Amino acid sequence: xxxxxxxxxxxxxEKGKDVELRCDPISGHTALYxxxxxxxxxxxxxxxxxxxxxxxxxxxxSDRFSAERTGESVSTLTIQRTQQEDxxxxxxxxxxxxxxxxxxxxGPGTRLTxx
Amino acid sequence: xxxxxQHPSTLSVQEGDSAVIKCTYSDSASNYFPWYxxxxxxxxxxxxxxxxxxxxxxxxxxxxxxxxxxxxxSLHITETQPEDxxxxxxxxxxRAYGNQFYFGTGxxxxxxx
Numbered sequence: 001x002x003x004x005x006x007x008x009x010x011x012x013x014e015k016g017k018d019v020e021l022r023c024d025p026i027s028g029h030t031a032l033y034x035x036x037x038x039x040x041x042x043x044x045x046x047x048x049x050x051x052x053x054x055x056x057x058x059x060x061x062s063d064r065f066s067a068e069r070t071g072e073s074v075s076t077l078t079i080q081r082t083q084q085e086d087x088x089x090x091x092x093x094x095x096x097x098x099x100x101x102x103x104x105x106x107g108p109g110t111r112l113t114x115x
Numbered sequence: 116x117x118x119x120x121q122h123p124s125t126l127s128v129q130e131g132d133s134a135v136i137k138c139t140y141s142d143s144a145s146n147y148f149p150w151y152x153x154x155x156x157x158x159x160x161x162x163x164x165x166x167x168x169x170x171x172x173x174x175x176x177x178x179x180x181x182x183x184x185x186x187x188x189s190l191h192i193t194e195t196q197p198e199d200x201x202x203x204x205x206x207x208x209x210r211a212y213g214n215q216f217y218f219g220t221g222x223x224x225x226x227x228x
Contacts (some may be wrong), residue, residue, distance in 0.1 A: 033216070043218040103161050106158040106160070
C-alpha cells in the first residue's frame, strides 16, 4: 500500500515568511510524528499526535512552530516568521498504534531552505 | 528523560569486513530499540529492531544485541558491501514516554570496495 507522503518535497522561502508543510500518514496509522533533521545531523523530535491530539509538544523549538492533525489523517506543520536556522529537512513518520514498541515509517521529507 | 548516545560518528571498513555500531541509553524504562538506515537524500528506513525481552536478534547479515544491565545495544553488520554505506541511527522508546522515540546522533558508515 501507499507509504507516508509529504508535500512539498522542497520549499524555498524568504526570511520572515510563513510556511506550511503537509504529511499524509499511512492509512490506519493512529500515531504521527514530526522530526527535524539539519544537514549532517540526527533526528530532532518536534511533536507527535495520537489521533488528532498532541500529548507531547515538548520538542517544538519555539512558539513560531505549531502543528495540527485532522482526525487520524493528514497533519500540517506550520512555521511562522521563518528564520535561516529553520532550514532543514522536516520528516514525518507514522505508526500503527500508540506505544513505544511500534515501527515508525518515515516519509521522504520536505527540504526547507530559508533565504 | 531518555538520553541515547551513539558511537562512532563515522566508520570506514573494507568490503567484506564487519562493522559494529554501539548505542547506550540512560533509562531502564526503555524497552524497544530500532535501528534505521538512511541513504543519502533518502528517508530513514527500519532495518532491524529488538525488544527488551530478548538479548539478540539476527536477520541475514545484520544482527542487534542488547545488554539491559549495562544499558547498551549494538548493531553488527557482517560481510559488508558497498550498498551498506549509509548513515545508521539507533533509537530507544518506552511506553513511559508515550510515543517519543529518542534517536542517537547517527553513524556514517562507508564501505570501501
